[in-house]
Amino acid sequence: MGFEKAFKLSSYLLLLSGFVALFASEALGSVVTALYILVVVASWKARILNIPNWVQGILFFVFIAFFVFDALNLSDFVSATVHLLVLVSLVKLFTLQAERDYLILYSVSFGFLLFASAYTISVSFLAVLVLYIFSSILTFILFESKKAYEANRSAHFSLKGYAHVALGITVLIILISIPIFVVIPRVSLGFFQLNRPMDVHVSGFSDKVNLGDIGQILVNSEVVMRAKLDTALENISPKLKWRGIALDYYDTRSWSNTRVGFHRIYRDGRLGGIPVSRDRRSNEFLVRQDILLEPFSNVIFGAPQMVLLTGEVVSGNFLFADDNDSIGIYRQGQGALRYVVYSDLITREEQLAHPPEVAAIPEVALQRYLQLPDLDPQIYRLAEEMTEKQDSRLDKALAIEYFLKGNYGYSLDNLSAKAEDPLYDFLMETKAGHCEYFATAQAVLMRTLGIPTRVVNGFRLGEYNEFSNYFIVRQSDAHSWVEGYFPDLGWVEFDSTPSIDFVQPRLSFSRSFNQFLDAMDMFWTEIITFDRVSQIGFFRSVRFNFRDTWTRISDLSMELTEFSDLEWLIRFKAWDVSKVLYLVLGSLIIAIVWAFRRYRRYFRIVYKQWFFKQESSRIAPEYYLEMLDLLNRKGFEKQAAETPHEFVKRIQLEFDPPEPAFITQLYYRNRFGNIPLRTSDLSQVYGWLKELRR
Numbered sequence: 001m002g003f004e005k006a007f008k009l010s011s012y013l014l015l016l017s018g019f020v021a022l023f024a025s026e027a028l029g030s031v032v033t034a035l036y037i038l039v040v041v042a043s044w045k046a047r048i049l050n051i052p053n054w055v056q057g058i059l060f061f062v063f064i065a066f067f068v069f070d071a072l073n074l075s076d077f078v079s080a081t082v083h084l085l086v087l088v089s090l091v092k093l094f095t096l097q098a099e100r101d102y103l104i105l106y107s108v109s110f111g112f113l114l115f116a117s118a119y120t121i122s123v124s125f126l127a128v129l130v131l132y133i134f135s136s137i138l139t140f141i142l143f144e145s146k147k148a149y150e151a152n153r154s155a156h157f158s159l160k161g162y163a164h165v166a167l168g169i170t171v172l173i174i175l176i177s178i179p180i181f182v183v184i185p186r187v188s189l190g191f192f193q194l195n196r197p198m199d200v201h202v203s204g205f206s207d208k209v210n211l212g213d214i215g216q217i218l219v220n221s222e223v224v225m226r227a228k229l230d231t232a233l234e235n236i237s238p239k240l241k242w243r244g245i246a247l248d249y250y251d252t253r254s255w256s257n258t259r260v261g262f263h264r265i266y267r268d269g270r271l272g273g274i275p276v277s278r279d280r281r282s283n284e285f286l287v288r289q290d291i292l293l294e295p296f297s298n299v300i301f302g303a304p305q306m307v308l309l310t311g312e313v314v315s316g317n318f319l320f321a322d323d324n325d326s327i328g329i330y331r332q333g334q335g336a337l338r339y340v341v342y343s344d345l346i347t348r349e350e351q352l353a354h355p356p357e358v359a360a361i362p363e364v365a366l367q368r369y370l371q372l373p374d375l376d377p378q379i380y381r382l383a384e385e386m387t388e389k390q391d392s393r394l395d396k397a398l399a400i401e402y403f404l405k406g407n408y409g410y411s412l413d414n415l416s417a418k419a420e421d422p423l424y425d426f427l428m429e430t431k432a433g434h435c436e437y438f439a440t441a442q443a444v445l446m447r448t449l450g451i452p453t454r455v456v457n458g459f460r461l462g463e464y465n466e467f468s469n470y471f472i473v474r475q476s477d478a479h480s481w482v483e484g485y486f487p488d489l490g491w492v493e494f495d496s497t498p499s500i501d502f503v504q505p506r507l508s509f510s511r512s513f514n515q516f517l518d519a520m521d522m523f524w525t526e527i528i529t530f531d532r533v534s535q536i537g538f539f540r541s542v543r544f545n546f547r548d549t550w551t552r553i554s555d556l557s558m559e560l561t562e563f564s565d566l567e568w569l570i571r572f573k574a575w576d577v578s579k580v581l582y583l584v585l586g587s588l589i590i591a592i593v594w595a596f597r598r599y600r601r602y603f604r605i606v607y608k609q610w611f612f613k614q615e616s617s618r619i620a621p622e623y624y625l626e627m628l629d630l631l632n633r634k635g636f637e638k639q640a641a642e643t644p645h646e647f648v649k650r651i652q653l654e655f656d657p658p659e660p661a662f663i664t665q666l667y668y669r670n671r672f673g674n675i676p677l678r679t680s681d682l683s684q685v686y687g688w689l690k691e692l693r694r
Contacts, residue, residue, distance in 0.1 A: 002157065003142070003145075003146075003149040003157045006142065006157070006159045006162075007139075007142045007143070007146060008044075008096075010135060010138045010139040010142055011096075011102060011105060011106075011139055012040065012044070013135040013138075013139070014105075014106060014109050014132070014135040014136055014139045015040070015089060015093075015105055015106075015108065015109045015112075016037075016040065017109070017113075017128060017131045017132040017135050018108070018109035018110065018111070018112030018113045018116075018132060019033075019036065019089075019109070019112050020128055020131075021112060021113050021116035021117075021125060021128040021129070021132065022082065022112045022113075022115060022116045024116070024124045024125060024128055025116040025117075025125065027079070027082060027115065027116065028082070028086075032086075036086060036090070039090055039093070040093060043093040043094055046094060048094065048095065048096060048097060049094045049095055050095075050097075051095055056091075056095075059091060063084055063087050063088065064084075066083075066084070066087070067080050067081070067083070067084045070083055070084075078115060081111070081115065082111075082112075082115050085108045085111045085112060085115075088104070088108055089105060089108040089109075092104055092105045092108070093105070099143075099146075102143065106136070106139065106140075109132075109136075110136075113128075113129070113132055116128075130170065130174070133170050133173060133174075134166055134167060134170045135166075137166040137169050137170055137173075138162060138163060138166035141162055141165065141166060142162060205244055205245055205296070205297040205299050205457055206245075206297075207245075207256055207257045207259065208254055208255070208256040208257075209247060209254060209255050209256070209436075209457060210253060210254040211253060211254060211255075211416075211417065211422045211423075211436055211437065211440065212414045212417040212422075212436065213436070214434065214435060214436045214457065214478050214479075214480055215412060215414050215417075215434045215436060217475040217476070217478050218412055218434060218475070218476050218478060219412065219476065220474070220475035220476055221474050221475070221476055222474060222475050223294065223472055223473070223474050223518070224293070224294050224296050224459070224473055224474060224475055225242065225291060225292065225293050225294060225301060225459065225462075225473040226291070226292045226470050226471065226472055226473065227242070227289050227290070227291045227292075227462070227470060227471045227473065228289070228290045228468075228469060228470035228471075229287055229288070229289050229303075229470075229471075230287060230288040230289075230290075231287045231345075233464065233469075235287075235345075236345075236461070237345070237347055238461060239347070239461075239495075240303055240345065240461045241303070241304070241458050241459065241460060241461065241479060241481065242301045242302065242303060242458045242459040242460075242461075242462075242473060243301065243302060243303070243304045243306070243456060243458045244297075244299045244300075244301050244326070244456070244457050244458040244459070245257065245299050245324075245326045245328075245456070245457050245458075246324035246325060246326050246454045246455070246456045246457075246483065247324075247454060247455045247456075247457070248260075248324060248368050248369055248371070248454045248455075249368070249371060250371065250372065250373060250440070250443070250444065250455075251373050252373045252374075252375075252421055252422070252423065253422060255440070255455050257322065257324060257326065258368060259322055260322060260323045260324075260365075260368065261321075261322050261323030262320060262321075262322045263320065263321060263322070264318065264319065264320050265319050265320060265321045265327070267314045273308045273309050273310030273311070273314055273340075273342075274308065274309040274310070274314050274319065275307070275308055276306040276307055276308065276309060276321075276325070276327070284307070284344040284346075285344060285345050285346065286307060286342050286343070286344055287303070287342070287343055287344075287345050288340060288341075288342055289302060289303055289340065289341045289342075289343065290338075290340055290470075291338070291339055291340070291341060292336050292337075292338050293336060293337040293338075293339070294336055295336065295337070298328045298329055298330065299326065299327070299328050300319070300327040300328060300329060300339070300341075301458060301459065302327075302341035302343055303341070303343040303345060304343065304493070305343060305344045305346060306325075306327075306341055306342070306343050307342045307343060307344055308341070308342040309327065309339060309340070309341055310339070310340045310341075310342070311338060311339035311340045313329065313337060313338065313339040314339070317329055317330070318330040323365070324454055325491075348492060348493055351489060351490075351492060352394075352489065352492070355488055355489050355490075356490060358487070358488070358489065358490040360487060361485065366452045366485065369447070369452030369453055369454055369485060370447050370450065370452055371447075372444065372447050372448065375423075375424075375444070375448070376421065376424045376428075378424070378427075378428060379423070379424060379427060379444065379445070379448065380448050382427060382428075382445070383400070383445040383446075383448045383449055386399055386400050386403045386445065387399045387400065387449065393449070393450070393451050393486060394486055394489070394492070396446075396449055396451070397446050397451055397484050397492075397494055398494075400442055400445050400446060400494075400496065401442060401494045401495070401496040404438055404441055404442060404496035405496050405497075405498050407431070408426075408431050408432060408433075408438065408441075408498070409431065409432040409498065410432065410433075410434065410497065410498045410499070411430075411432040411433055411434065412434055413432075414433075414434075415430040415432060415433060416429070416430050416433060416437060422437070422440075423437070423440055423441060423444060426440075426441060427441055434497075435478075435479050435480040435481070435497040436480045438480075438496045438497040438498075439455050439456075439480035439481050439482050439495075439496070439497070440455065440480075441496070442481075442482040442494055442496045443455050443482045446482070446484055446494075451484050451485070451486075452484065452485040453482050453483065453484045453485070454482070454483050454491075455480060455481075455482055456480065456481050456482065456483055457478070457479075457480050458478075458479060458480075458481075459473045459477045459478055459479055460473075460477040460478075460479045461473075461477075462474065462477050463515075465515045465518060465519055466515065467515055467516055467519035468519040472515075472518060479495075479497070480497075481493060481494065481495040481497070482494045482495070482496070623663065623667075623685045623689070624644070624663065624664075624667045624671075626689055627659075627660060627663045627664075627688075627689060627692065630689065630692045630693060631651065631655075631660065631692070634655070636651045636654075636655060644664045644667060644668070645664065645668070647664075648660050648661050648664045657691060657692065659688040659689070659691050659692050660692075662684075662688055663685060663688055663689075666684075666685065
């Protein structure tokens with residue numbers, strides 16, 4: 001392939017890689033994408049149009065006018081800008097003549113990539129980004145070489161060599177960008193996401209929820225949240241839930257939040273986050289949860305009982321809470337929300353066995369948790385029948401939970417939704433429903449007995465991803481349960497919905513593959529949501545691992561001095577293998593850097609031979625220059641007017657070793673005799689230069 005064709009191909013590749021990024025982000029429809037690609041393909045062999053400057057000026061003003069009209073009437077600013085870039089690129093494809101035309105085309109491709117980054121957080125963008133980096137490097141290398149090849153069209157050209165160079169630089173850029181990405185200050189919000197609305201709204205997580213709303217999403221497998229806990233899987237109860245919004249007002253067809261005690265909450269600088277008001281206990285089991293919440297709700301989710309909310313989300317955002325212990329956020333932009341919650345994972349059994357010190361809630365404040373609409377008298381009688389053998393309020397609540405679990409069935413069909421009184425129909429007629437009906441029945445029956453209650457909407461634990469050790473929470477994991485208040489215990493959880501205890505299903509190939517894809521998506525999302533808190537946590541983790549590794553090495557060295565037999569090997573097996581991998585990887589990196597710095601000229605020789613297919617005579621001076629450097633360090637400097645042979649003869653009067661003469665002889669053979677440089681020659685030169693270093 002000739003230079004001109006290769007240069008045009010790389011320019012097209014650069015443009016299309018930016019456009020593919022835009023298509024992958026779903027910023028453009030399939031029809032527009034197909035038409036654009038057809039025009040690009042047609043322009044490949046089309047004759048270059050010589051459009052006068054005055055016509056191009058008219059087109060420019062027409063495009064600007066269309067852009068203004070588009071932004072004001074048809075779409076938003078970002079979409080209108082994308083449409084403008086598409087039009088400009090199509091014109092330039094048919095008028096590529098001057099260097100300026102190519103530079104405009106390259107700028108358009110970068111605009112495509114830039115706006116695509118504002119439309120998507122998908123892991124597919126990573127692959128397109130790598131392709132764009134490679135194609136841009138290759139294109140600009142060829143762009144800089146364009147004048148030289150036009151001046152000497154007979155010069156040898158190897159696209160493969162340029163591609164290898166571009167690939168190497170791409171890898172180098174990625175490797176260098178990783179530490180830069182980790183250490184640079186974080187910016188939490190992108191410019192193009194300032195006014196973007198949330199993508200999805202999931203019913204069941206607003207201030208008012210109709211009976212049946214949760215049931216509408218229980219058949220949807222869309223992922224809404226991912227959560228990673230910093231404790232072993234065996235320490236996590238399968239009954240753990242992700243608490244969301246609590247509702248306190250019931251009107252026979254819906255639950256709502258009266259927003260009593262609504263207030264803004266602020267970050268506590270001493271704690272590094274927002275403390276969540278609740279009753280504390282002395283023997284808390286605090287667990288950190290790193291949560292990635294998809295843009296479907298303004299509710300902050302976390303495992304009960306939440307103690308502290310941290311992360312970049314607590315800085316610069318309006319967060320609020322109410323007396324129902326619900327936390328929310330006024331979200332400004334689109335995209336996943338990343339935050340950290342610390343919770344005291346206490347089970348109901350532990351709460352009943354070891355009650356925390358609770359602050360009493362005034363009777364007046366509890367009245368709204370006893371509110372009831374006009375109910376059928378049979379509901380009151382049913383509550384009395386369920387609890388006639390119990391004396392305490394707690395036992396009565398547990399009896400209601402036990403009765404509902406044992407005598408009512410679970411069904412995703414909204415059998416009672418169209419009834420005049422859905423709760424009565426559920427309790428007396430259908431006796432089957434999903435979690436909303438069970439939670440409503442539990443809460444209302446407890447209220448008829450004078451027990452304050454509130455309905456809580458959230459999610460079940462979810463599916464455990466073994467590839468990255470986090471839980472995948474889907475819309476189908478949505479759940480409702482009840483919290484009842486007891487003066488000596490505080491708020492106690494009741495879940496009367498019949499369910500099968502969580503058992504991690506055996507991984508089939510398809511399930512494993514889906515989990516792997518989700519882990520990759522999670523990994524990429526963690527990268528693009530890497531905020532200031534994550535940055536601080538990363539450095540703390542590195543510092544802790546370094547100290548821990550150093551301590552283990554010290555302990556191991558002491559054991560080696562104490563044991564004369566192989567008993568230390570048994571102890572070594574218990575040592576964290578990851579620490580060994582860190583040491584090996586670090587040593588390998590140091591060795592590679594040292595070898596490259598010491599033998600960089602030889603790497604350059606092999607590199608030019610393999611990648612650029614250069615003749616030996618053109619790369620022979622590499623080892624000769626190495627010899628001159630070594631001799632210069634020893635005090636023998638080659639004069640500009642000296643030939644290599646004259647220089648060797650001069651230094652032989654003061655310098656005995658024969659290596660300079662051998663290397664000079666080989667240099668003459670390569671440089672002027674055009675004798676190929678063999679691998680054995682390189683090995684011999686390496687030995688001679690090694691002697692000179694001594």
